[in-house]
Amino acid sequence: xxxxxxxxxxxxxxxxxxxxxxxxxxxxxxxxxxxxxxxxxxxxxxxxxxxxxxxxxxxxxxxxxxxxxxxxxxxxxxxxxxxxxxxxxxxxxxxxxxxxxxxxxxxxxxxxxxxxxxxxxxxxxxxxxxxxxxxxxxxxxxxxxxxxxxxxxxxxxxxxxxxxxxxxxxxxxxxxxxxxxxxxxxxxxxxxxxxxxxxxxxxxxxxxxxxxxxxxxxxxxxxxxxxxxxxxxxxxxxxxxxxxxxxxxxxxxxxxxxxxxxxxxxxxxxxxxxxxxxxxxxxxxxxxxxxxxxxxxxxxxxxxxxxxxxxxxxxxxxxxxxxxxxxxxxxxxxxxxxxxxxxxxxxxxxxxxxxxxxxxxxxxxxxxxxxxxxxxxxxxxxxxxxxxxxxxxxxxxxxxxxxxxxxxxxxxxxxxxxxxxxxxxxxxxxxxxxxxxxxxxxxxxxxxxxxxxxxxxxxxxxxxxxxxxxxxxxxxxxxxxxxxxxxxxxxxxxxxxx
Ligand code: UD1
Ligand code: CA
Numbered sequence: 001x002x003x004x005x006x007x008x009x010x011x012x013x014x015x016x017x018x019x020x021x022x023x024x025x026x027x028x029x030x031x032x033x034x035x036x037x038x039x040x041x042x043x044x045x046x047x048x049x050x051x052x053x054x055x056x057x058x059x060x061x062x063x064x065x066x067x068x069x070x071x072x073x074x075x076x077x078x079x080x081x082x083x084x085x086x087x088x089x090x091x092x093x094x095x096x097x098x099x100x101x102x103x104x105x106x107x108x109x110x111x112x113x114x115x116x117x118x119x120x121x122x123x124x125x126x127x128x129x130x131x132x133x134x135x136x137x138x139x140x141x142x143x144x145x146x147x148x149x150x151x152x153x154x155x156x157x158x159x160x161x162x163x164x165x166x167x168x169x170x171x172x173x174x175x176x177x178x179x180x181x182x183x184x185x186x187x188x189x190x191x192x193x194x195x196x197x198x199x200x201x202x203x204x205x206x207x208x209x210x211x212x213x214x215x216x217x218x219x220x221x222x223x224x225x226x227x228x229x230x231x232x233x234x235x236x237x238x239x240x241x242x243x244x245x246x247x248x249x250x251x252x253x254x255x256x257x258x259x260x261x262x263x264x265x266x267x268x269x270x271x272x273x274x275x276x277x278x279x280x281x282x283x284x285x286x287x288x289x290x291x292x293x294x295x296x297x298x299x300x301x302x303x304x305x306x307x308x309x310x311x312x313x314x315x316x317x318x319x320x321x322x323x324x325x326x327x328x329x330x331x332x333x334x335x336x337x338x339x340x341x342x343x344x345x346x347x348x349x350x351x352x353x354x355x356x357x358x359x360x361x362x363x364x365x366x367x368x369x370x371x372x373x374x375x376x377x378x379x380x381x382x383x384x385x386x387x388x389x390x391x392x393x394x395x396x397x398x399x400x401x402x403x404x405x406x407x408x409x410x411x412x413x414x415x416x417x418x419x420x421x422x423x424x425x426x427x428x429x430x431x432x433x434x435x436x437x438x439x440x441x442x443x444x445x446x447x448x449x450x451x452x453x454x455x456x457x458x459x460x461x462x463x464x465x466x467x468x469x470x471x472x473x474x475x476x477x478x479x480x481x482x483x484x485x486x487x488x489x490x491x492x493x494x495x496x497x498x
Contacts, residue, residue, distance in 0.1 A: 004102070004103070004123070004127065005047070005048050005049060005050055006047050006049045006050070006102065006103040006104065006105050006123055006182075007049070007050050007051065007100050007101060007102040007103055007104055007185055008049055008050060008051035008052065008053060008092075008096055008100060008104045008105070008185070009044035009047060009049045009051075009052050009053075009104075009105040009106075009107065009119075010053050010054075010055065010077075010089055010092040010093075010104060010105065010106045010107070011037065011040045011041065011044060011052070011053070011054045011055065011107050011108065011109050012055050012085055012088045012089065012092075012106065012107070012108050012109060012179075013027045013037050013040070013054055013055060013056055013063060013108070013109030013110070014055045014056055014057035014058060014079040014088050014091075015057075015058060015110075016058045017058070017110070017235070019235045019236040020234075020235075020236060020237060020240075021236075021237075024062075025058060025059035025062050025063050026109075026110055026234065027040075027063060027109040027110055028059075028062060028063065028066055029234070029240055031112055031240065031243055031244035031247050031248075032112075032244065032247045032248060032251060032270075032271050032272040033271025033272055033273060033274075033289055033290055034112075034271070034272055034273070035066060035070070036109060036110050036111075036112045036234055037054065037063065037066065037067060037109040037110075038066075038070050039111075039112035039113075039114075039272075040107055040108065040109045040110075040111065040112070040114070041054075041067070041070065041071045041074065042116065042272075043107065043114050043115055043116045043118075043119055044105070044107060044116075044119070045071070045116070046115070046116020046117070046119065046120065047105065047116060047119045047120055047123060049105070051075060051096050051097070051100070052071070052073065052074045052075065053074065053075040053076075053077045053092040053095055053096055054067050054074050054075070054076055054077065054109065055077045055078075055079050055088040055089070055091055055092050056076055056077070056078060056079070057078065057079040057088075060078065064076045075092075075095050075096060076095075077091050077092040077094070077095035077096075078091060078095075079091045082197075082204055083201075083202070083203045083204065084197070084201070084203030084204035084205055084206070085106075085179070085203075085204075085205060085206035085207070086192055086195045086203070086204035086205050086206040086207075086208060086209065087203070087204040088206070089106055089188070089192060089206050090192045090204070093185075093188070093189055093192070100185045100189075101185050101186060102184075102185055103123055103126060103127060103182050103183070103184065103185070104182070104183045104184075104185045104188055105119060105122065105123070105180070105181065105182050105183075106179075106180065106181045106183065106206065107119070107179075107180045108179050108180070108233060110233045110234045110235075111178075111179070111180070111230075111231065111232065111233045111234075112234065112243055112247065113229045113230050113232060113243060113246065113247060113250075114180065114230045114231070115230060118136070118225065118227075118230055119180075121223065122134060122136055122180070122182050122223050123182055125182075125221065125223045126182035126221065126223070127182075129219070129221050130219060131182075131184075131218075131219045131220055131221040132183070132184045132187040132213045132218035132219060132220060133181060133182070133183050133184070133187065133188070133209060133210050133213050133218070133220045133221070134181065134182045134183075134220070134221040134222065134223055135149070135157070135160070135177055135178070135180070135181045135210060135220075135221075135222050135223070136178040136180040136181070136222075136223045136224075136225055136231060137149050137175050137176060137177060137178060137222045137223065137224050137225070138175070138176055138178060138224065138225055138226075138228050138231050139174050139175050139176075139224070140174055140176050140228065141174070143171075143173065143174050143175075143176045144163070145163050146163060146176035146177060147160045147161060147162045147163065147176065147177035147179075147207050148160065148161050148163070148166055148170050148171065148173040148175065148176060148177070149173065149175040149176065149177060149222060150170065150173070151175075156219075156220070157210065157214070157220045157221060157222045158211065158214055158220075159207075159208075159210050159211030159214060159220075160177045160207035160208075160210055160211070161207075162199065162200065162201070162205065162207065164199075164200035164201060165199050165200045175222075175224070176231075177207060178225075178230075178231035179206075179231075179233070180231065181206075183209070184218075187209075187213050187216075187218055188209060191208075191209040191212040191213050191216075192204075192206075192209060194212055195208045195209065195212065196208075229243070229246050247272070248265075248268075248269055248270065249265065251270050251272060252265040252268055252270055253265070255270060255276050255282075258276070258278070259278035259279060260276045260277075260278070260279075260280050260281075260282065261279070261280070261281040261282065262282045263281070263282065263283050263284055264283075264284035264285075267284045267285045267286075268282050268284065268285075268286050268287075268288075268301075269286075269287040269288070269289075270282075270287075270288045271288065271289045271290060271292070273290065273291050274288045274289070274290075274291070274292045274293070274294070275292075275293045275294070276288070276293075276294040277294060277295045277296030277297065277298065277313065278296045278297075279296055279297045280294045280295070280296060280297060280298045280299070280300065281298075281299045281300070282294075282300050282301055283299070283300065283301030283302040283304075284301060284302045284303075285301065285302050285303045285304075286300055286301035286302060286303070286304045286305070286306075287304070287305045287306070288300070288306050289305065289306065289307040289308070290307045290308040291308050292306045292307065292308060292309045292310070292311075293309075293310050293311065294306075294311045295311055295312045295313035295314070295315065295329060296313045296314070297313050297314040298311050298312070298313060298314060298315045298316070298317070299315075299316045299317070299318075300317050301317070301318065301319075302318070302319065303319045304317055304318065304319060304320045304321070304322075304334070305320075305321050305322070306320070306322045306323075306325075307322070307323045307324070308323065308324045309322045309323065309324065309325045309326070309327065309339070310325075310326045310327065311327045312326075312327060312328045312329030312330070312331060312347065313329045313330070314329060314330045315327050315328065315329060315330060315331045315332070315333070316331075316332045316333070316334075317332075317333045317334055318333065318334035318335045319334045319335035319336050319337075320333050320334040320335070320336075320337045320338070320339065321337075321338050321339070322337075322338075322339035322343070323339070323340060323341055324340075324341035324342065324343075325339040325340070325341070325342075325343040325344070325345070325357075326343070326344045326345065327339075327345050328344075328345050328346045328347040328348070328349055328364065329347045329348075330347055330348045331345045331346070331347060331348060331349045331350065331351075332349075332350045332351075332352075333345065333350075333351045333352075334351075334352070334353070335353055336353045336354050337351050337352065337353065337354075337355050337356075337357075338355070338356040338357070339351065339356075339357050340356065340357060340358035340359075341358065341359070342358060342359035342360065343357040343358065343359070343360050343362075344360070344361045344362065345362045346362060346363045346364035346365065346366060346381060347364045347365070348364060348365045349362050349363065349364060349365060349366050349367065350366075350367040350368065350369055351368050351369075352367075352368065352369035352370050353369075353370055353371070354370065354371045354372075355368050355369075355370070355371065355372045355373075355374065356372075356373050356374070356375075357373075357374045357375070358374075358375040358376070359375060359376050359377075360374045360375065360376070360377045360378075360379070361377070361378045361379065362374070362377075362379045363379055363380045363381035363382065363383065363406060364381040364382070365381055365382045366379045366380065366381055366382060366383045366384070366385075367383075367384050367385065368385040368389075369384075369385075369387065370386075370387035370388065371387050371388045372385055372387070372388065372389045372390065372391075373389075373390050373391060374389075374391050375391055375393040375394075375399070376391065376393040376399050376400065376401045376402065376418065377391050377393075377401070377402045377403070377404065378401070378402075378403045378404070379403075379404045380403075380404060380405045380406030380407065380408065380424060381406045381407070382406055382407040383404050383405070383406060383407060383408045383409070383410075384408075384409050384410070385404070385410045386409075386410050386411045386412035386413070386414060386430060387412040387413070388412050388413040388414075389410050389412070389413070389414045389415075389416070390414070390415045390416070391416050391418060392415055392416060392417045392418060393418045399418075400418035400419040401418060401419055402416050402418045402419060402420045402421070402422075403420075403421045403422060404422045405422055405423045405424030405425065405426060405440070406424045406425070407424060407425055408422050408423070408424060408425060408426045408427065408428075408438075409426075409427045409428070410422070410427075410428045411427070411428055411429050411430030411431065411432065412430045412431070413430055413431045414428055414429075414430065414431065414432045414433070414434060415432075415433045415434065416428075416434045417433065417434065417435045420434055420435070420436065420437060420438075421437045421438075422434075422437070422438045422444075423437070423438060423439050423440040423442075424440055425440045425441055426438040426439065426440060426441065426442050426443070426444070427442070427443035427444070428443070428444045428446075429443060429444065429445040429446070429447065431447045432444060432445060432446035432447050433446050433447065434446050457470045458470065458471075469481075
């Protein structure tokens with residue numbers, strides 16, 4: 001269905017949100033990786049409005065700055081000291097062009113599950129029926145606290161009465177006002193001019209507009225929806241968590257329908273801006289956050305948190321924390337790996353257990369398999385970094401960069417004191433502390449030579465079991481006197497003569 005562009009969407013976000021008990025304004029709290037007002041803006045933008053205004057007052061600077069950051073084209077409208085949803089809407093109209101005509105939508109900044117599709121339906125219903133005002137309503141088992149929809153004997157909407165102003169009889173009505181409306185701009189402006197504050201809360205109610213329009217002979221309608229979640233607001237942290245979980249349930253379900261295997265949706269958290277390719281598998285306890293993208297056929301998790309990270313097709317990422325990293329196709333990461341910003345792992349590359357990387361470009365097929373810190377490094381394709389290698393990038397003052405050329409080999413337990421340039425096709429011997437460059441084809445050995453001192457145990461450890469074992473082996477003319485170890489071995493005699 002195509003609908004006309006609404007003239008404007010007005011998002012009310014000036015309220016205090018006292019029940020959040022938070023230094024952070026309510027609409028800046030987040031679910032699904034997006035602020036509550038960010039969700040409202042996304043739904044509003046889906047209707048392609050000519051104007052979009054956000055009404056602010058409480059913590060004005062913080063809310064306005066956030067809105068300007070995520071939606072720079074939105075108009076910030078300041079509400080004055082007059083309270084109420086009606087006054088908030090009036091302040092928005094004052095901030096918008098005076099010749100505004102056509103449909104104006106009003107929504108809230110704290111109703112995060114409302115979708116753009118529902119707003120598009122509302123516009124279609126509103127314009128299709130020729131109403132001056134159309135309100136989204138829902139039937140609730142417990143309508144406590146909400147404004148109630150008053151209908152005529154013939155079922156037409158006659159107005160809305162707030163809980164605090166309602167009679168016992170009216171309180172028994174279960175059809176509630178969601179607070180989301182479509183209005184004809186001219187009717188809205190005119191009716192708001194006539195709304196007073198003579199009610200239980202002394203506020204200027206937006207809800208009064210419907211009764212006023214109706215009394216002026218304008219048709220007023222309701223758009224009853226079944227999906228109650230879409231009308232639900234966040235007032236406290238319990239609702240924040242409840243709506244956050246439901247948003248996640250919807251989002252994980254959407255990805256499963258797109259062809260992603262999610263083994264345990266209940267422990268899988270996927271932010272709204274994440275994208276996942278077909279036949280990817282997400283294992284339990286995995287969080288995909290921010291603008292993370294997962295390639296087709298990749299396997300992520302269990303116990304993995306990826307933030308703003310790009311994972312290539314068929315890659316495997318297990319028990320890993322990664323932030324602003326790129327993992328190439330068919331690469332393997334984890335278990336227990338920590339990828340910090342600037343990590344770029346090439347196709348079929350490997351970052352293994354207990355490896356931390358930062359600003360590390362690791363080429364195609366290169367491997368950093370065990371117990372390594374790789375910070376500020378470029379590692380060429382096919383290179384192998386031995387277990388326990390530390391790229392010592394920080395001298396206490398500045399960071400320095402190391403290059404390991406392609407198909408080069410760094411032996412285990414090596415410290416590379418940056419800056420160092422290891423050329424293509426070079427070796428570094430295990431246990432080295434490297435401070436200088438290595439040329440193609442060379443091996444660098446930077447460690448103490450092994451020296452064996454005869455008779456040391458007999459002199460320095462006389463009377464110990466060690467001395468007795470040494471004596472027994474010497475007398476037997478062997479290296480080991482127990483059966484298991486006296487089997488012939490081939491390693492040994494040459495050992496340690498580097
Ligand atoms: C309002 C409706 C009620 C409806 C309910 C749905 C009115 C008079 N009542 O009640 O019929 O069932 O929403 O949730 O409209 N806001 C401002 N400025 C203000 C007051 C509120 O911007 O001066 C914003 C708030 O930030 C919030 C929204 O408007 O986003 C609703 O305000 P709230 O105080 O929660 O309204 P309710 O009393 O719940
Ligand atoms: Ca509310």
